[in-house]
Amino acid sequence: MKKLKADPKGVLTGSHFMDGDYALAEGGLAAGCRYFGGYPITPSTETAERFSERIPYVGGVFIQMEDELASIASLIGAVWGGKKAMTVTSGPGFSLMMENIGLACMMETPLVIANVQRGGPSTGLPTLTGQQDMMQARWGSHGDYEIIALSPDSPQECFDLTIEAFNLSEIYRVPVFVMTDECIGHMHEKVVIPPAEEIELVERKWYKGPKNKYLPYKNDTDGIPFMVKVGDGYRFHTTGLTRDERGYPLLNAECQATCVSHLIDKIKDNADKIIHLKEADIDNAEILVMSYGITSRVSIKAVQEAKKAGIKVGTMQLKTVWPFPEKRVKELAGKVKAIVFPEINAGQVVLEAERVVGDKCEVVSVPHYGGWVHDPNVILNAIKEAAK
Amino acid sequence: MKKEEQNTEKNPIEEILRMDRMPHIWCPGCGIGTVVTSFAEALRKEKYDLDKIAIVSGIGCTGRVAGYTKLDSFHTTHGRAIPFATGLKLAHPNTKVVVFSGDGDIAGIGGNHLIHAARRNMDLVVICVNNFNYAMTGGQVAATTPKDANASTAPYGNFENAFNLPYITEAAGATYVARWTALHLRRVTKSIQEALNKRGFSFIEVITPCVTLYARRNRLGDGLNLLKYYYDMSEIQHGADTRTLDISYQGKLIVGKFVDKEKPTFLDAMNKHLSSVLGNKYQIYGDNND
Numbered sequence: 001m002k003k004l005k006a007d008p009k010g011v012l013t014g015s016h017f018m019d020g021d022y023a024l025a026e027g028g029l030a031a032g033c034r035y036f037g038g039y040p041i042t043p044s045t046e047t048a049e050r051f052s053e054r055i056p057y058v059g060g061v062f063i064q065m066e067d068e069l070a071s072i073a074s075l076i077g078a079v080w081g082g083k084k085a086m087t088v089t090s091g092p093g094f095s096l097m098m099e100n101i102g103l104a105c106m107m108e109t110p111l112v113i114a115n116v117q118r119g120g121p122s123t124g125l126p127t128l129t130g131q132q133d134m135m136q137a138r139w140g141s142h143g144d145y146e147i148i149a150l151s152p153d154s155p156q157e158c159f160d161l162t163i164e165a166f167n168l169s170e171i172y173r174v175p176v177f178v179m180t181d182e183c184i185g186h187m188h189e190k191v192v193i194p195p196a197e198e199i200e201l202v203e204r205k206w207y208k209g210p211k212n213k214y215l216p217y218k219n220d221t222d223g224i225p226f227m228v229k230v231g232d233g234y235r236f237h238t239t240g241l242t243r244d245e246r247g248y249p250l251l252n253a254e255c256q257a258t259c260v261s262h263l264i265d266k267i268k269d270n271a272d273k274i275i276h277l278k279e280a281d282i283d284n285a286e287i288l289v290m291s292y293g294i295t296s297r298v299s300i301k302a303v304q305e306a307k308k309a310g311i312k313v314g315t316m317q318l319k320t321v322w323p324f325p326e327k328r329v330k331e332l333a334g335k336v337k338a339i340v341f342p343e344i345n346a347g348q349v350v351l352e353a354e355r356v357v358g359d360k361c362e363v364v365s366v367p368h369y370g371g372w373v374h375d376p377n378v379i380l381n382a383i384k385e386a387a388k
Numbered sequence: 389m390k391k392e393e394q395n396t397e398k399n400p401i402e403e404i405l406r407m408d409r410m411p412h413i414w415c416p417g418c419g420i421g422t423v424v425t426s427f428a429e430a431l432r433k434e435k436y437d438l439d440k441i442a443i444v445s446g447i448g449c450t451g452r453v454a455g456y457t458k459l460d461s462f463h464t465t466h467g468r469a470i471p472f473a474t475g476l477k478l479a480h481p482n483t484k485v486v487v488f489s490g491d492g493d494i495a496g497i498g499g500n501h502l503i504h505a506a507r508r509n510m511d512l513v514v515i516c517v518n519n520f521n522y523a524m525t526g527g528q529v530a531a532t533t534p535k536d537a538n539a540s541t542a543p544y545g546n547f548e549n550a551f552n553l554p555y556i557t558e559a560a561g562a563t564y565v566a567r568w569t570a571l572h573l574r575r576v577t578k579s580i581q582e583a584l585n586k587r588g589f590s591f592i593e594v595i596t597p598c599v600t601l602y603a604r605r606n607r608l609g610d611g612l613n614l615l616k617y618y619y620d621m622s623e624i625q626h627g628a629d630t631r632t633l634d635i636s637y638q639g640k641l642i643v644g645k646f647v648d649k650e651k652p653t654f655l656d657a658m659n660k661h662l663s664s665v666l667g668n669k670y671q672i673y674g675d676n677n678d
Contacts, residue, residue, distance in 0.1 A: 066471075081483070
């Protein structure tokens, strides 16, 4: 993996008072994103607005496409044209993108999609928060595949994790989701953007060998194939069909097994390198509070109160939600009495905790149907109940 | 002729085809191969730099074209070839991007993208092979099926109105619009040559026989019978009013070049507008931004 420094043209170095949606755009620009195809949707639109305002000074393209199907399709095209590309959306737009997210996975196309989540299903709560698309991010397109999803808890993390999303997408040639939500999207906080030379980026895994030897889907020693772009004389082919190393369709069970297991294994086998957790007070904890995104911040109050009440509470914040930190959760399940897992949905990622924990400890889901964040007392009561 | 000589003789368009993928999947009598030949012939006649052209297809019988052409080639999702091509073109402006797909893909499921790419005058060449039905899935009714024609999902005949594609694309803003049939091989080639040399949104509709499904179901005979129909019923009317180009069942086929005008492309307009508003702070975007 070749490391690069950020291009200063895209880096707005300084200390800013900025909302999460703007910070997503700034993260993308700092990461070298020079193509944004988007479609307006509340509560994510400000990211597209910010990008459209900034890109003329940086050098790149912003295009407002006719719908989200077009946005994501254009992103895949732009990446094969040699650019880094991102888009932003929310629930309904995310649903529309699903088919082509599968195409991006199949073509092993690195790109970044931010989802500023709102309450669903359907039109749901356009202006109010939710974390209800977490399972959709994992499973939304048809067929078997793996993706990476990150979850920022602040505008600062919207910036930081968007850069991380671009780097991961380039390393593993996979779509990476930044799963934020309306609260963080519209929350103004301090965002510190470092100087360009302090931002480390991963270069695309460009193929440099002889032109007639290029095989688009032949894995390198690290399990990831090399990439090329149009116009460089490789005259390569790629398809959404099950394909062989040449990128040619080969529709049989053997090729399907090779192709699909690769899409899964390249993420699963590297889960330890991908997963980014923030843990606190884990040693001797009897209760583990797991959370991600805005809910991590809401949990702080509940955890403080629980500690005051004498309960030993540890916390695990999932910066990476997908792949799920199976190994670590399994390990901790043998040490704690219960896991308490609040989410602004009916209980989605908690299902993964239940699956990996089995009967090693109790798993308590603290659901919220969206529209607002949890009342910290609800989480506190769940902790107290679990500690009994 | 000696045997060795026979073996070394090559079709001049082989260089443009992925010969390692032959034979192709198209049925005997199908017109898609004819259009591919015209496309390859156009590239050959223009001595086009084959490293500087990319082809994008969607899904369906014509969607397989990208997989058979030895160019930078993308076989994408159903209906999304045009937006995929839009991203490709904008990311790499000095590559000529050709969308090669069917009527179901481009005018049915992808119809919204067709009109928007035309509206923006996106610098793309769109070759739409119109065989009047969804062939890959077994001959279902399409947005282009003529009224009264039979289709597997219109078993009592089609009662819907069909799209007039030259009219739609002209109205939406295309700067080059032509229609031909698979019989007009040389004219298709010439239209593709013209479109390759043009900047802006070019749309070429080619009406082709679907022998296995459309023709069989409607008892229209084989490929030759359909070419005879094109011969008898097509009429070249360059510059015809595109409002008059509806196609009725086995009726007259007005063909020709209907639109050929100049207008700034999306990128021309973007660069010009942003330069005038932002002055020298604007980073001109184009071929040097690769």
